[in-house]
Amino acid sequence: MGIKEKRDRQKEEFRREIIDTARKLFIEEGYEAFSMRKLAQKMGFSPTTIYLYFKDKDDLLFTICEELAEQCLLELTEIRKQNLDPVKKLRKALLFHIKTGLENPDHYKVLFFVHPDIYGSQTEFMQRPSIARDTHLAFKDIVKECIDTNQFIKADPETITETFFVATHGLIVMSIFKSNYPWTDRDTLAKKLVNGLIRGYQRC
Amino acid sequence: MGIKEKRDRQKEEFRREIIDTARKLFIEEGYEAFSMRKLAQKMGFSPTTIYLYFKDKDDLLFTICEELAEQCLLELTEIRKQNLDPVKKLRKALLFHIKTGLENPDHYKVLFFVHPDIYGSQTEFMQRPSIARDTHLAFKDIVKECIDTNQFIKADPETITETFFVATHGLIVMSIFKSNYPWTDRDTLAKKLVNGLIRGYQRC
DNA sequence: TTGATAAACTTAACAGTGTTAAGTTAACTT
DNA sequence: AAGTTAACTTAACACTGTTAAGTTTATCAA
Structure with a gap:
């Protein structure tokens, strides 16, 4: 054979x-x-x-994008392994998410704007192995660390993870689709957004 | 005649x-x-x-969406007029933004995902009258109030406005394009996001 | 080596899309 | 009544993703 x-x-x-x-x-x-x-x-x-x-166009485009997502996951795993304060890890991870999105606008568009339902419901998403799932779990673990070490206020890790994710997602999407926005320098805004969000959940 | x-x-x-x-x-x-x-x-x-x-398809779709945006601006102006704590006004405004986006997904899609450059550069955007501009200015004014009354830390109002905007935008966009996301109840997440962000910029 | 089988690839078409140049009909003006 | 202008249509262009059916090519057994 x-x-x-x-x-x-x-x-x-x-x-x-x-x-x-x-x-x-x-x-x-x-x-x-x-x-x-x-x-x-x-x-x-x-x-x-x-x-x-x-199978079709979406299938092809998605394959391309998942390969990029794989690289992201690797970087994220790297950050997690570092011997750093969890809050600093979280900041790094969020800024990395923004950076990757801005540097690969076309991939990002496909990943989030074609095939609206490829991952299915929450249970389906969590059961079936995928890069998206692993990325989500990696993020969530960093958030958990922040809560467990009492640096963050007590809250549901899932909710906070989603909060952080949609916020950074918003910055990326806005930058990609409206080329003249934001007016504030993108790096400055990214830092302000991430620091603001983190401060909002930190004990003070 | x-x-x-x-x-x-x-x-x-x-x-x-x-x-x-x-x-x-x-x-x-x-x-x-x-x-x-x-x-x-x-x-x-x-x-x-x-x-x-x-002129073309985009022109038509955009006209429809601007009419909806006009309604939003009216509501926003209403909130501004209310005799409330500026922080509470800001919270109301942000939650209203999210609500309107989620209730009119198709309009929101057109408003932000066709015609990527309709408003031009920042100077063009600020010079030419448009509903989008007025909405932005209304938001910014509320943020200014929060800073001027010493409830917010000292920072550039424009930057903070943009930070808030992209964050809420992210939640809307994610909900619209990924029908199975977020997994946390949308109202809860909206509140968490808005409260978290505000707390991140509040003096404590 | 020849004929059958299966895999790889193409042709032609379907059913759409946004958009425009050119032509026709209807209405108003002089 | 003739000319002008506005309103609307026909027919086409140049695309799009996708598929059923047909052809070529390569592998295998006799």
Whole structure:
């Protein structure tokens, strides 16, 4: 059965080639201008061929974005391991989230604005392994540390995690979609937002 | 010149009819399913007719959304007038922003996710009158009040306004685009977010 | 080596989209 | 009544994602 395995590997390689070309096109042309036909042309294949490797456009785009999310998770795991004050870890993690979003606007758009229901309900999200789930859990663990060491006021870690997440998400999304906003320098605003939020939950 | 005025009025009325039908279709079918051709069919006209009244699709959709934004501004002005503690006013205003966004997801989507650069740069935004500008200024004024009465720490009102805005924006956007998120009850999260943020900027 | 089988890929089409140039009909003015 | 202008339509362009059906190519057994 050596030949079948070889074919499988070749198929896997071609899949990779599609992903890589798509990512390039996607970054070059941006979210709105990307199309399956353009991708096919760039690869020298007919558009239909791609459908033999990916269910549909969303499936392909999502695969690309999950690969980026994987890199983020790695960085986040790195921060968690550091021997730092949990609050400082949280600040780092939140600022990293913002930085990654701003540096990869197209990926971020796909990750949050196509396929509205890919992860399903909360239970489905938590049961099925995914990078998004692991990222969420990593964030939540840092928040938990802040609460357990009495640096944060007593509250539900899940709620606080979600609060932090939507806030930083808002900054990223606003910056990506309204290129002239915010008017305050983005780094300054990011710091103000993160510090403000943290202070809001810190014991004083 | 009575006849010309009459025609102008009729034209204005027809414009209104388009807006009203479009809004209905838009709310019924949602952001993704709306199309100029469907609208034209619903009105019993050819698609091209609409282009005699609106420059393009974005122009039409934006008109609809600005009308909703106008209602929001009215409510916001109402809150400002109330004889309340400025911090309480700010809390009310922010919660109202969230409420309006969640109750009008389709309008909110158009307002923030089509036509990325309609308002131009900061100077352009501040010079040209628009509902968006007035809303921003109303928010900023409440923030200013909080700082001037020494309830908030000393900081640039513009920066704090933007911080608050992007945070609440994030909650709305996340709720709209990911129907299964957040998992924490939306009202609870809205309160936690707003209270947390305010506490982060309050003197203690 | 030949014929059958299966995989890989393409053609052509469907059903849409926003938008515009050119043409037609209807209304008003002189 | 003839000319002008405004209102509206037809037909087309240039796209989009997606699929059913057909063709080519490669692998395998006889």
